[in-house]
Amino acid sequence: xxxxxxxxxxxxxxxxxxxxxxxxxxxxxxxxxxxxxxxxxxxxxxxxxxxxxxxxxxxxxxxxxxxxxxxxxxxxxxxxxxxxxxxxxxxxxxxxxxxxxxxxxxxxxxxxxxxxxxxxxxxxxxxxxxxxxxxxxxxxxxxxxxxxxxxxxxxxxxxxxxxxxxxxxxxxxxxxxxxxxxxxxxxxxxxxxxxxxxxxxxxxxxxxxxxxxxxxxxxxxxxxxxxxxxxxxxxxxxxxxxxxxxxxxxxxxxxxxxxxxxxxxxxxxxxxxxxxxxxxxxxxxxxxxxxxxxxxxxxxxxxxxxxxxxxxxxxxxxxxxxxxxxxxxxxxxxx
Amino acid sequence: xxxxxxxxxxxxxxxxxxxxxxxxxxxxxxxxxxxxxxxxxxxxxxxxxxxxxxxxxxxxxxxxxxxxxxxxxxxxxxxxxxxxxxxxxxxxxxxxxxxxxxxxxxxxxxxxxxxxxxxxxxxxxxxxxxxxxxxxxxxxxxxxxxxxxxxxxxxxxxxxxxxxxxxxxxxxxxxxxxxxxxxxxxxxxxxxxxxxxxxxxxxxxxxxxxxxxxxxxxxxxxxxxxxxxxxxxxxxxxxxxxxxxxxxxxxxxxxxxxxxxxxxxxxxxxxxxxxxxxxxxxxxxxxxxxxxxxxxxxxxxxxxxxxxxxxxxxxx
Numbered sequence: 001x002x003x004x005x006x007x008x009x010x011x012x013x014x015x016x017x018x019x020x021x022x023x024x025x026x027x028x029x030x031x032x033x034x035x036x037x038x039x040x041x042x043x044x045x046x047x048x049x050x051x052x053x054x055x056x057x058x059x060x061x062x063x064x065x066x067x068x069x070x071x072x073x074x075x076x077x078x079x080x081x082x083x084x085x086x087x088x089x090x091x092x093x094x095x096x097x098x099x100x101x102x103x104x105x106x107x108x109x110x111x112x113x114x115x116x117x118x119x120x121x122x123x124x125x126x127x128x129x130x131x132x133x134x135x136x137x138x139x140x141x142x143x144x145x146x147x148x149x150x151x152x153x154x155x156x157x158x159x160x161x162x163x164x165x166x167x168x169x170x171x172x173x174x175x176x177x178x179x180x181x182x183x184x185x186x187x188x189x190x191x192x193x194x195x196x197x198x199x200x201x202x203x204x205x206x207x208x209x210x211x212x213x214x215x216x217x218x219x220x221x222x223x224x225x226x227x228x229x230x231x232x233x234x235x236x237x238x239x240x241x242x243x244x245x246x247x248x249x250x251x252x253x254x255x256x257x258x259x260x261x262x263x264x265x266x267x268x269x270x271x272x273x274x275x276x277x278x279x280x281x282x283x284x285x286x287x288x289x290x291x292x293x294x295x296x297x298x299x300x301x302x303x304x305x306x307x308x309x310x311x312x313x314x315x316x317x318x319x320x321x322x323x324x325x326x327x328x329x330x331x332x333x334x335x
Numbered sequence: 336x337x338x339x340x341x342x343x344x345x346x347x348x349x350x351x352x353x354x355x356x357x358x359x360x361x362x363x364x365x366x367x368x369x370x371x372x373x374x375x376x377x378x379x380x381x382x383x384x385x386x387x388x389x390x391x392x393x394x395x396x397x398x399x400x401x402x403x404x405x406x407x408x409x410x411x412x413x414x415x416x417x418x419x420x421x422x423x424x425x426x427x428x429x430x431x432x433x434x435x436x437x438x439x440x441x442x443x444x445x446x447x448x449x450x451x452x453x454x455x456x457x458x459x460x461x462x463x464x465x466x467x468x469x470x471x472x473x474x475x476x477x478x479x480x481x482x483x484x485x486x487x488x489x490x491x492x493x494x495x496x497x498x499x500x501x502x503x504x505x506x507x508x509x510x511x512x513x514x515x516x517x518x519x520x521x522x523x524x525x526x527x528x529x530x531x532x533x534x535x536x537x538x539x540x541x542x543x544x545x546x547x548x549x550x551x552x553x554x555x556x557x558x559x560x561x562x563x564x565x566x567x568x569x570x571x572x573x574x575x576x577x578x579x580x581x582x583x584x585x586x587x588x589x590x591x592x593x594x595x596x597x598x599x600x601x602x603x604x605x606x607x608x609x610x611x612x613x614x615x616x617x618x619x620x621x622x623x624x625x626x627x628x629x630x631x632x633x634x635x636x637x638x639x640x641x642x643x644x645x646x647x648x649x650x651x
Binding site: 054076088104109 | 347351435
């Protein structure tokens with residue numbers, strides 16, 4: 001097994017179909033043990049990137065490596081190390097669940113003596129032990145998806161490449177799948193997973209790559225991205241009166257980057273961002289602050305305003321999530 | 336060494352349940368009915384003849400009729416097992432799963448071919464007892480039986496390979512089936528027509544059997560021999576004519592094929608087998624290339640990962 005820090009590396013990876021650019025200049029590193037989410041709308045290039053990494057598609061430019069092996073020059077070595085699950089489930093007619101796994105085990109050169117135990121273990125892992133003798137086409141969609149996931153594990157790969165694994169699943173099956181992926185990560189697998197639905201990935205990903213129209217917009221660990229996208233903290237303060245005075249005071253403070261006056265009913269996270277209503281306004285209002293500082297500084301600001309007689313009755317920090325970042329990153333590109 | 340997983344999977348699917356047994360039973364029932372029909376027709380031909388001549392004639396007609404019928408059945412049935420073999424993987428969305436395993440394209444193609452041919456071989460050999468009825472009447476030599484079985488098996492190989500080639504090349508099973516049966520139709524009907532037109536054309540230009548240049552006439556005999564032998568029925572019938580004339584079964588020199596010239600003759604059934612083998616090999620190799628997604632060609636530059644220090648030596 002390669003000990004490379006990055007299990008996947010791509011440099012200037014691109015794929016063109018005639019004049020159509022499916023993927024352009026993709027530079028990405030996937031750390032071992034990570035759950036790296038590829039997020040983007042349909043047609044963003046997620047599947048193209050995954051198919052190149054899975055040795056199913058030849059890139060028109062750039063290079064990609066899996067576990068240190070170049071996908072173009074050593075596809076066989078790459079296949080040995082990846083478990084690929086496409087965005088659909090392939091069913092063979094007339095095949096039982098255990099035969100399905102046994103066949104793929106044999107196709108990955110797992111010796112016959114080990115295959116029986118392997119099939120039982122994998123079916124137990126994906127909670128399909130009771131369906132061992134059922135025909136594959138009789139399984140529900142969620143069960144098929146879990147069986148397909150078990151199939152990716154028959155040769156004990158280091159990396160799982162899962163294209164839209166949760167698509168078409170009901171909420172219950174989706175939660176089961178998410179828990180299963182977490183379990184696989186705990187078993188030491190690296191997982192590259194794609195979705196066009198952000199909430200599917202938001203909870204479980206350690207790293208995220210946001211793609212759109214074949215281009216990588218953002219990539220990195222979830223924490224890094226939060227930091228990069230949020231250099232300043234965003235505070236929403238509610239006052240009963242004297243909003244203009246408060247805004248003036250705040251603008252004079254050194255660590256306050258920006259101050260806006262917003263209508264009284266405005267709530268954090270509301271989109272599109274409400275217009276500043278600066279000017280002499282009376283009565284309740286919301287003041288939006290962008291502050292570069294820690295919690296102590298926020299406490300000092302609040303104390304200062306109260307001391308100055310500003311009737312503050314609300315002081316909240318807006319917490320961004322992946323959804324915000326996604327919307328902010330893809331702003332202007334998403335139709 | 337383990338068995339080819341594709342053969343195991345395909346045979347498991349094909350032989351499961353009643354389907355395979357029912358197909359085999361229907362096939363045998365149809366062939367038994369056909370033999371009965373041929374027997375009755377042959378007997379009616381023989382009325383009024385000396386009884387021993389009649390028996391051997393009945394045997395020959397029965398055997399020939401069965402072989403011709405079975406060759407047509409092989410041409411109709413074999414493609415059904417291979418013309419959808421790769422396209423069905425694409426249509427069932429299992430193709431990507433299959434080609435990203437460690438199975439080399441060779442195993443995928445030979446596995447599909449092996450499973451289809453083993454079932455067709457079963458159909459061909461299961462008919463042997465019916466064909467051996469001809470021995471009761473006489474008039475058929477064991478060599479003729481063996482040659483007919485070999486030609487039929489080679490036809491099955493050729494048809495299976497034609498099916499697998501189109502299936503590897505095309506995306507849909509419908510298109511693959513149409514082109515496979517189209518190709519076989521050209522071979523079964525188009526080849527005799529081609530022979531007819533070539534003979535007509537060469538005759539018109541004075542190159543035929545009555546032409547002036549002996550080299551032209553010999554090459555004409557060889558050319559038509561090679562073309563006609565592409566058709567298994569034509570190859571078997573001409574071989575049978577040669578055998579009845581007292582010629583050997585394999586290769587020999589003869590003055591009878593082209594009067595006045597002592598030329599080297601290869602029995603048409605052997606030419607067919609050679610042609611079927613060569614065409615099958617070419618089609619199988621082409622199919623193997625077609626099912627390979629990323630070919631693993633080695634480029635000189637840029638084969639080392641940026642994180643190169645961590646790659647095991649000699650692994651790239």
